[in-house]
Amino acid sequence: MSIAVQCKVVCKVFGAGPGAVTALKDVDLAVTDDEFVTLVGASGCGKSTLLRTIAGIEGHSTGEILVGGVPVRGPGVDRAMVFQNYSLYPWLTVKENIKFTRQLAAHTRDRSSTDVEVAAGRAEALLSVMGLTVVAGSYPNQLSGGMQQRVAIARALMSRPRILLMDEPFGALDAQTREVMHDLILHVSRLEHCTVIFVTHDVEEAIYLGQRVVLMAPRPGRVDTVYAVPLPKERNQSMKHNGAFLELKSQILERIRSTSGMKTDLELLQRLSRTTTEV
Numbered sequence: 681m682s683i684a685v686q687c688k689v690v691c692k693v694f695g696a697g698p699g700a701v702t703a704l705k706d707v708d709l710a711v712t713d714d715e716f717v718t719l720v721g722a723s724g725c726g727k728s729t730l731l732r733t734i735a736g737i738e739g740h741s742t743g744e745i746l747v748g749g750v751p752v753r754g755p756g757v758d759r760a761m762v763f764q765n766y767s768l769y770p771w772l773t774v775k776e777n778i779k780f781t782r783q784l785a786a787h788t789r790d791r792s793s794t795d796v797e798v799a800a801g802r803a804e805a806l807l808s809v810m811g812l813t814v815v816a817g818s819y820p821n822q823l824s825g826g827m828q829q830r831v832a833i834a835r836a837l838m839s840r841p842r843i844l845l846m847d848e849p850f851g852a853l854d855a856q857t858r859e860v861m862h863d864l865i866l867h868v869s870r871l872e873h874c875t876v877i878f879v880t881h882d883v884e885e886a887i888y889l890g891q892r893v894v895l896m897a898p899r900p901g902r903v904d905t906v907y908a909v910p911l912p913k914e915r916n917q918s919m920k921h922n923g924a925f926l927e928l929k930s931q932i933l934e935r936i937r938s939t940s941g942m943k944t945d946l947e948l949l950q951r952l953s954r955t956t957t958e959v
């Protein structure tokens with residue numbers, strides 16, 4: 681298995697002087713081709729920053745990030761990002777939204793007719809695999825949140841990225857829609873042979889989707905523990921009730937509590953409430 685993404689002692693500091701924030705400290709992480717890795721951790725532990733530096737949207741301060749063995753110097757068509765807010769163009773139809781970024785990525789106005797045909801074929805295939813064919817001519821505001829996010833994913837896949845970077849993409853969706861999206865993204869990422877790095881603060885989501893769960897901790901943002909998920913690659917919803925799943929979930933939740941300062945806060949709160957009752 682070759683390595684798709686490698687972070688070597690990556691540090692990212694925002695600002696300077698006493699107000700500087702170390703968002704990432706000495707992050708070492710290697711993600712293999714076709715792997716689905718989830719990043720989980722308390723708010724502020726650097727999950728989005730790590731994803732953005734891999735995407736090349738944000739520069740890292742020190743260390744090295746390699747994608748396919750090549751150092752990241754900025755964004756590239758080999759990587760695509762999907763955010764929580766669907767960021768679709770409201771004035772374009774579903775199909776136009778999917779095709780539009782490819783036109784931008786190609787940086788060309790005079791593309792050959794073959795290019796246009798290939799793009800049209802690719803868009804049709806993505807509409808079909810994402811279950812969007814019937815709404816191809818609709819506008820984003822006519823669709824549910826789940827459908828809009830399907831369009832955003834299809835658009836991200838349009839340029840055949842090697843790596844899909846997803847930052848809490850299902851955070852705004854209701855529980856039932858999220859379950860459907862989970863199975864859809866697992867299916868599509870396998871079909872497209874994409875390496876996925878998926879950020880979430882939902883531990884259950886992280887385990888269900890990930891072959892490995894990377895737990896990050898805050899102040900400074902860092903990788904705390906990497907867990908191998910003891911489930912077959914093919915997932916189904918009933919696995920969420922399986923003993924190994926539940927055991928890993930409570931192990932990760934406990935670790936988040938103890939690394940995020942939450943546990944100390946809770947103990948302090950309990951002590952305070954005892955004192956108040958005694959008075």
Ligand SMILES: Nc1ncnc2c1ncn2[C@@H]1O[C@H](COP(=O)(O)OP(=O)(O)O)[C@@H](O)[C@H]1O
Pocket residue numbers: 694695701702703721722723724725726727728729730901
């Ligand atoms: N553009 C920025 N300028 C200054 N500080 C930032 C910026 N982006 C993120 N941070 C800080 O870096 C830390 C990590 O943030 P972030 O990566 O967004 O965490 P997460 O996604 O895990 O919630 C936080 O303390 C946050 O306030």
Ligand SMILES: [Mg+2]
Pocket residue numbers: 727728729
């Ligand atoms: Mg974030």
